[in-house]
Amino acid sequence: MKLGRIFRQVMFWTVPIVATILVIVTGFVYWLVATPTGTRWLIHTAASQFDGETQGVRGSLWHGLELEHIHLKLPNQLTVELDSAAVKVDWPRVWHQRELRIEHLTAEKVAVWMDGVPVDEPPSTEPFTMPDLPVTVRLDELYVGSVFFSQHGEVLPVDLSQLQLRASADLTQEKAHIELHQAHAGYEDMQLDLHGQAELAPIAAPWHSQAQLQATIHSDQASSQICVNQYLPVHWQTTAKPTTAQKPADSTDPEANSTSVPTDCRVEVSAQWEGSLEQGQLSLQGAGQGLHLQAQSDLELDHAFPLRDTFIDLVLPDESGVQARLDWSHSAEQPNTEHVKGTIHVNRFDVGAWIPNQDLPAVLSFDSSYDVVLSQGGRQLDAAKINLTIKPGSRWNNEDVAGHVMADVGRLELENQSVLWQAYYVENSDIDLKLGANSVLLKGAFGLKEHALKVNVDLPDMAQIWPDLKTIGPTKLDAELKGTLHEHALEAKLLHVLEGEKTKEGELGVGPVEAALALTGIWDMNTQTPSWRGQIQPLKLDHAGLHIQVADRIPINVQLPAAEQQLNVEVGAFTLRSEIDKYALLQLQHQKTQWSPAGFQTQGRAPDVILSEERVQRVMKLLNLEESESVHGGVIDKRKQKVAKGQDLHLQLDWNVGLKEALQGRIQLKRLAGDILVPADPPFLLGLTKTEALITLTPQGGAGRSVIQAELDVQTQDKGYIKATGNTPIYYTAAQGIHVRDADRKELVLNAHMDDLAWTSLFLQDKLVLGGALDANLRIQSTPNGSFTSSGTMQGKNLKVVRLDDGVRLLDGTLKASLNNNRFELERLYFPAVLRVEPKEWRTATWIKENPDAKGGGVTVSGYWELDQNRGDFDVKLYRYPILQRADRYAMVTGDIHLNAALPHITLSGKITADAGWFNLDMLGGIPTVDNDVIVVRSTDPVKEEDENSAPLDMTMNLEVDLGPRFYLTGYGVNSGLVGSMQIQMLNDQLTALGALNTRGGAIEVYGQRLQLRRGTVTFQGDIANPILDIQALRTGLSVQAGVKVGGTARRPKIDLISVPDVSELEKLSWLLFGHGPDDGGISRCCSQWVRPFLVGASLSTAALGLMS
Secondary structure (H helix, E strand, O other): OHHHHHHHHHHHHHHHHHHHHHHHHHHHHHHHHHOHHHHHHHHHHHHHHOOOEEEEEEEEOOOEEEEEEEEEEEOOOEEEEEEEEEEEEEOHHHHHHOEEEEEEEEEEEEEEEEOOOOOOOOOOOOOOOOOOOOOEEEEEEEEEEEEEEEEOOEEOOOEOOOOOEEEEEEEOOOOEEEEEEEEEEEEOOEEEEEEEEEEEOOOOOOOOEEEEEEEEEEEOOOOOOOOHHHHOOHHHOOOOOOOOOOOOOOOOOHHHHHOOOOOOEEEEEEEEEEEOOOEEEEEEEEEEOOEEEEEEEEEEOOOOOOEEEEEEEEEOOOOOEEEEEEEEEEOOOOOOEEEEEEEEEEEEEEOHHHOOOOOOOEEEEEEEEEEEEEEOOOOEEEEEEEEEEEOOOOEEOOEEEEEEEEEEEEEOOOOOOOOHHHHEEEEEEEEEEEEOOEEEEEEEEEOOOOOEEEEEEEEOOHHHOOHHHOOOOOEEEEEEEEEOOOEEEEEEEEEEEEOOOHHHOOOOOOEEEEEEEEEEEEEEOOOOOOEEEEEEEEEEEEEOOEEEEEOOOEEEEEEOOEOOEOOEEEEOOEEEEEEEOOEEEEEEEEEEEEEEOOEEEEEEEEEEEEEOHHHHHHHHHHOOOOOOHHHHOOOOOOOOOOOOOOOOEEEEEEEEEEEEOEEEEEEEEEEEEOOOEEOOOOOEEOOEEEEEEEEEEEEOOOOOEEEEEEEEEEEEOOOEEEEEEEEEEEEEEOOOEEEOOOOOOOEEEEEEEEOOHHHHHHHHOOOOEEEEEEEEEEEEEEOOOOOEEEEEEEEEEEEEEEEHHHOEEEEEEEEEEEEEOOEEEEEEEEEEOOOOOOOOOHHHHHHHHHOHHHOOOEEEEEEEEEOOOOEEEEEEEEEEEEEEEEOOEEEEEEEEEEEEEEOOEEEEEEEEEEEEEEEEHHHHHHOOOOOOOOOOOOOOOOOOOOOOOOOOOEEEEEEEEEOOOOEEEEEOOEEEEEEEEEEEEEEOOEEEEEEEEEEEEEEEEEOOEEEEEEEEEEEEEEEOOOOEEEEEEEOOOOOOEEEEEEEEEOOOEEEEEEEEOOOOHHHHHHHHHHOOOOEOOEOOHHHHHHHHHHHOOOOEOHHHHOOOO
16 A cells, blocks of 8 residues: 555656656657748757857748858867758658758758868778668758859869759669759850769669760860860861851851851760679760760779770761771680780871971871780780781872781790889891881891891981971991890991082981991899990991991999989990091090999090191081182282191090099190190291190089189290189089089289290181280289189290281380289380381481481380279370382381270370371372272181170370471372371261371372372361362473462362463463463464363363373
8 A cells, every 4th residue: 555655745746857858858859840930040059059140031941941041160170151051851641751852952062171181090991881770751842043162271172163063863772863853054155964874783882873864065265275266277277157036147257257157066966874893884976066075984893904895986077087996805724815906997097187386297097907815804915916007198298198007016034023114125126117118127036146136227308208307318228236235236337428519429427327336235124223335336437538436345233213223324445546537537445434324434535636737627528618729719828938847746635534422523734745836927837835724623622612723834945935723613403414603713813924926827717917026924813703803924035926918027125014803004116117118218217227317216005004903104205207118208207106905995185297208199090909999718617606795986086297307209200298287086986187288399200290299288177088179280391380279178079270371271271281382373283182171161171181080
């Protein structure tokens, strides 16, 4: 009783409480799920837990939910936004039919931002298995209007703003099915439309599936990547068709016709798949813009070679095409062997149309087949046969193409061979190709010890192969390759013709080149330390009379790159000999050369480099530099006398240079014996006793830095010596290679004692002759800012400067100069006056010989020049100095000239007075001259190219010239003194003169009559080429003194007849020509030609009177 009472009390109080709680909970859940208010509160509360927000929540989870906007911030910086989202689930169907049916799941916009760091989780080792589903899942409608996705600030390259995705799906325990009704995406200017379906059943390995997909890719921009026209030749391109919304252009409107019609570039692709991850079949069909593609392939995806039976058929817009077929078979007798056979057929493929920037007609058709045997699951090639035949009608560059390619590939069974291709060999190869006149023939086998492969290449017309090869001459190659990859031998002969002008055939660079070599080698295929070692013997090269040969063996050792070693190439000792027309030229003894990515080392010598007249002439002839009569227009210069043959100069060259992080080593060139013949007049030997040039490279300081030091030491018996040294840092880096940096200090030191400068004729030839002794001690250093400093002294004695063409002979000169901080100080350059040529004019010759004032003259030059600023100042002092000494002219002057230069501006000023002078006008008629616009260039002169950046010289001159009391003109009937002075000025490239020159006595002879010069004045008032003339000459000793008067200007002279006393024009002319008046019968016939011009009012010219202006 007591227990029952307790139970009744518990039930009385507990049941109501529990029932009340259940009612409250059930009601709360119903309020959350079935009422809009509860659902809205649930959505807001859940969003606030993710720091999100919601807007426009309508409906309920039970009857259907709609959200205008929801924003959620999920863990790992994942942000999601949905706009216009809706979901409706048929919940009663879950209890009634155990099916979760989602009637619709839609969103107008989905945006996702992923800014977090992805968490690396190790992949699961367990295969995926489908969990047991308590219900089936069915999605009637899935819709997404647009998608935006960003990861770390980078958005998808695909435009999904107009996705319009519509799909439906079913998921059961046995299968999954999805159907894509539509989807749209954009990429750049292309648009993609998709629809299809896929099914996976069962949902377990090996994942058998079926899928169909149809895609349409299109663009209305002709430059789009999908538009095939831009990649096709013109004759393949499809014609653009206007849409119905466009009106046809008026054919009479040229502007309308020139406007391109928008093209709808469209490609439609259909793909089908059926199979599993182990095997399946893929089919593909495509069409659009004139292209058609059909392909089908059986695949075994778990094999190294997954292709099985495959077929591809591609048709191009011009109806040409490619068909390919692959057939796979498996032999029960050989289960580890796979057999792959196939064919490739190409029909009228226009290859030339696909070559950019080339108009190359090339249409090829060929049939090919292959038969391949694979093993080890398709990972190893055991054997192969290849056969290709070019079909008739094939053309290349408008030339017929024919031929075939056949070859068999086999494999040796080698033990411990990790690199498979090393075991292969080629046999039964037969390659015979012809293109126009060119042919390539390859027959034989290679890979076994008894194999031999012959190669014959004959290319007489390279332009038939490629138009740009028209400058390459005919080429022919005959070679034979024997042996195996491990041990092989090669013999080759090459004949190549270097194209050039036919008139120059036989010169270097023009004509045939013949080369021959034989090579033997052994390849060590050790995987740890692979290497190749071989020998080349012989090596020959012949061209234009030049013969190069290496008769002994050239050992070569190549260490191939591997895990434990890097590439290294070593070339051993050999001797190279060269000849010109069977005349020994040079012998080079190479000792060793080693190269690797870390650097190189090379060493060798030329024991006897001989420089002789014959060798130099042969080399000059080879280089087309020999001097011949054709250089001088066929004129033979007999002034060149044969001289005694000089001694041959014997030199020795040694080098040992390497690079390992930095350059190091030395190069030495030194004289062994012999001398140099200086082509002076007369020629002489230089008298060499020592000649040595040494270049030393020493690493310093790391970082690829070395110091290069060059030394030159030339000593002679009686001509003096020259010693020079220079040094500069030099660098090597992998990025810049070997280079010199401007900021580093560089230094050059010169110590020279030259007893006779006549050796400079080696370089100056006959343009300028120097002589005398010169001592120079100079030092030049660069600074980090790019400038340089210099110091040193120069002294000279018995100096000689001669220019025969200009009559300049400066003899017995002395020099004292110095260099100080880039300033060249010319303390004194003095040349005494030396009488070499006695003038033929007696008055000038008498004054020079008998007058003491004509002795003791000279010229002195002093001043300075700033080397770094290109400016300077010089003073020239002349005293009784014969500056011009020639057989037809002479000039001795005294005066001072000052030159100031700040390039490009030059200022010249001063005054000079002629102590004595004479000019013979008769020599002008015997000297051939050319116009001033004709420039004579020697054949050996270098070609001068104008520097666009060089500024023209700006010359300013103010020079006073006084002819003095002893200046005479003779010749052409003139014999007179000339006195006076003038101021010559130049400003802005205009040469002007102010002053007057007067004749002093003298006479002029015209037509056998001697006329005395009574007055002769030439006045300069501006243009130096157009002075004012005032000249009178009379025939004296007669009762009527008749003559001529010249007035006006030099460009427009005026000539009149004059007489004392004044008589008629007829009488003036008669007295001038005949020495008497006209006879009683009138004018004589002999002078009628002179009178007639005066009677008609014309004036006489200087030519008519025989006078020279």
